[in-house]
Amino acid sequence: MRVVEAFRETFQAEPEGVWHAPGRVNLIGEHTDYNDGFVLPFAVPWGVTAAVSPRQDDVVRLRSLQADGVVTLGTLDEAEGWARYVAGVFWALREAGHPVRGADLVVDGDVPQGAGLSSSAALEVAVCVALNDLYGLALDGMGVALAARRAENDFVGMPCGIMDQAASALAQEGRALFMDCRSLATRNVPFDPAAHGLRLLIINTGVRHALADGQYARRRQECENAAKRLGVASLRDVTDLAGALGRLDGDERRRVQHVVTENHRVEALIGLLRAGAVREIGALLNASHLSLRDQFQVSCPELDVAVEASVRGGARGARMTGGGFGGSVITLVPEERVEAVRDSVTAAYAERGWAAPETYPATPSAGARRLA
Known part of the structure; x- marks a missing residue:
């Protein structure tokens, strides 16, 4: 060793x-x-x-x-x-x-x-x-x-x-x-995605934007501020989303919408896993990415292109993972579409003059x- x-x-x-x-x-x-x-x-x-x-x-x-x-x-x-x-x-x-x-x-x-x-x-x-x-x-x-x-x-x-x-x-x-x-x-x-003819790919964009500096702490503060305005200990306690959104505006409103709906997506995805519907979780991955992009505003062009090209290449779903502004995308791909997804992402990056991202198969370990 x-x-x-x-x-x-x-x-x-x-x-x-x-x-x-x-x-x-x-x-x-x-x-x-x-x-x-x-x-x-x-x-x-x-x-x-x-x-x-x-x-x-x-x-x-x-x-x-x-x-x-x-x-x-x-x-x-x-x-x-x-x-x-x-x-x-x-x-x-x-x-x-x-x-x-x-x-x-x-x-x-x-x-x-x-x-x-x-x-x-x-x-x-x-x-x-x-x-x-x-x-x-x-x-x-x-x-x-x-x-x-x-x-x-x-x-x-x-x-x-x-x-x-x-x-x-x-x-x-x-x-x-x-x-x-x-x-x-x-x-x-x-x-166990493999048991359902699927593979999880991690697409490492290899980028980290300077915008990331300080943005994590800022997002945390926005969430804490929104919770105080709503009179709850944390955003996990928001049960009436429509009512909460009606009391907020701007960034705080967007942050609340993401956090509350993301918690629901976690629970929904677990329900699909317990039902053996692994192939159906892709829609939740896609929805999570859109929320992170539009409501929490922590995505970046390289992540968005990797997600879009993955789905276009045949992935069941894809999303950015991690803090944002760079890093990786996780994508759920039918075994027979793995090379097509890799090729789709590589081509989309090449069109923009970006270096091809690295791709790794990941199994729960x-x-x-x-x-x-």
Whole structure:
């Protein structure tokens, strides 16, 4: 295993164990997590693998096979760049009162870069499950996810919801993870597109627009402001959509319309999965994308063209996935139309002078686990 060989080379010792945590893609339920709503992600086949040994002091030494050199942290505040995600996990566990000291770590990731598949959550969760085992913390999967989220929120400074970390920690092979982001209740829902002659493709546009900077926090604030005006704790509590929209205007009105209808789409999609109607979920994916484009206003031309070209090429449905303004599209494609969809998207990009996007087949995969 590459990460074990690198650990031996770096620290002249054997790691005490090897852990893996996957990235995730969200099937549906976008920008609902921080509104106490519903999400339906699943783990992807790519993630972060960590070879780790505990130390008898509080020093953290870490190496990433995707970066140069070894980072040595005498104190966690010294961490910069990618190392802050690792340091944040140590900080979050110590802040919660867990007896976590130092460690030597080598991490190796294969999550496609720039695809919006949550490599940061995979890194956090891989480190957290390792420390959980090594220090006997007895955290369950949600406990791991919450510690990882606290690392990203309060140490790294990214105001993300719980979805990414929960999917990485709790997902199961052949299933999507339904989560109520208010109660944190989860349920794994059987989801096997291949059994229905379908394939899920992730189309990585490879772009990230500068507009994304600050827009995530702005959308959150707009949702919070709208909830206050409507007198509810969060937009998840809006039960009379028509009445709510009549009391709002502008961006707040659009944000409410997306969040409320997106929660309904999550529930509807789960109903179709439970009925075995996997081929019928495409219409909900399409509707979700239109809502994200027109109501939440987080799409971009590259995402829109990928969605439109996918459907034109024969996909059952497609939508942007992730925070928006770039990243990836997820598309549900009949097996016999996979090449036609790829060709359609490539041609649509070429017409506009854009580089062809990368395409990956994705199967719902297992969550965080110890490998050795």
